[in-house]
Amino acid sequence: MASYRPGPDETELPGPLATTAFVYDNALAVIALLGCGDEAAAGLLGRALLGSARSDRFYTDGRLRNGYRAVQLQTPPLLPGWWDPSRSAWLEDEYQASTATGNVVWSALALLHLHQADKNVEWREGAEQLVGWVDDNTLDTCPPAGFHGGFSGFEPNAQTVRWKSTEHNIDVMAASRWLAGLPHADPRWKVMARTATNFVEAMELSEGGFRIGTTPDCKAGDPDQLMLDVQLWPILARADAPNRWLRALDLARERLMVGQGFDFNADRDGIWTEGTAQAALALSTAGRPREADAALEEAMRAREPRSGWLLATDGKTITTGLATGPDGEADFFYHPRPHLGATAWAILAATRTNPFRPKKARDNVHGAR
DSSP states (O other): OOSBOOOTTOSSOOHHHHTEEEHHHHHHHHHHHHHTTOHHHHHHHHHHHHHHHHOOSSOOSOOOOSEEESSSOOSSOOOOOEEETTTTEEEOOHHHHSEEHHHHHHHHHHHHHHHHHHOOHHHHHHHHHHHHHHHHHHEEOSSSOEEEEEEESSTTOOEEEEEEEHHHHHHHHHHHHHHHTSTTOOTHHHHHHHHHHHHHHHTBOTTSSBOOEEOTTSOBOOTTOOBHHHHHHHHHHOTTOOGGGGHHHHHHHHHHEETTEEOSBTTOOSOBHHHHHHHHHHHHHTTOHHHHHHHHHHHHTTBOTTTOOBBSBSSSOEEOSOOSSSSOOOOOEEOSSBBHHHHHHHHHHHTTOOTTSOGGGSSOTTOOO
């Protein structure tokens, strides 16, 4: 599924987004559709993820790219692109052709949800393939050991992304713990889960909350560079999350809140709809229903009438402070366009569907009702 649709003041998307189906957004859509009981539609997207991992125009190791073209799946799957008349050339976006560790693991989580829904062993095998690829290709033992960011650039010269992201390691922690809990599980999943969990714990801040991760030379990231999802996802990812992790919710409210919504980072330049929906689910999971309801109501204010999807922001472009490349300047923004990821997260919050854990554990131990 295409990740974006034209915004309220647009007739078409810019070329780099016009045909793009980001893997992360599609993995979220699988889980959201299952949360709504639509196994057939979820299975179609799951097949696309499986097929894309099993065939590539260059790689044979089972990785996924960050984005594919939003068309019927072909073999090998097509990457997004656009015609640039000024250059008389067909262009592709470097980030979309790259492989981020977190996106691979989110696809595995989607397949695990499908496996729980219909017990088809192919979904489990696909998830094992993807998480195994992460273990084989992104493990970084430089203290604190964890899983690095993946690979950036066009084939055959993609470069290793040496920084380690707390967000990515939360994803690995969740998927490997899920796999480790299945019957006849490979012992490697427990080892992966321990490594990722130790990394996340190493990123804890003394006042509560979590650092963004480590720099390419393994130094801890700036404690003032707070990112919303890094504060929320640990609480969702572990059913046995220690109580001290709940302080991250208060840190997010104190440093990242805009009205009843939340920004991506601490500059508070607008409301990030996707993150506000994430906050609604995290607050609900933590047993704080009034705050959760207020956050979900704020997210739903971004609903765009034409499509029914939620706009990615509250009406203005917001910054993230992040770069799409391994070492470039901060060029990652969210614009007020209907966004599949934001819409999916709102569905997850509304249906109380925890994307990180099996359905039986979606109401966690912190007293949520």
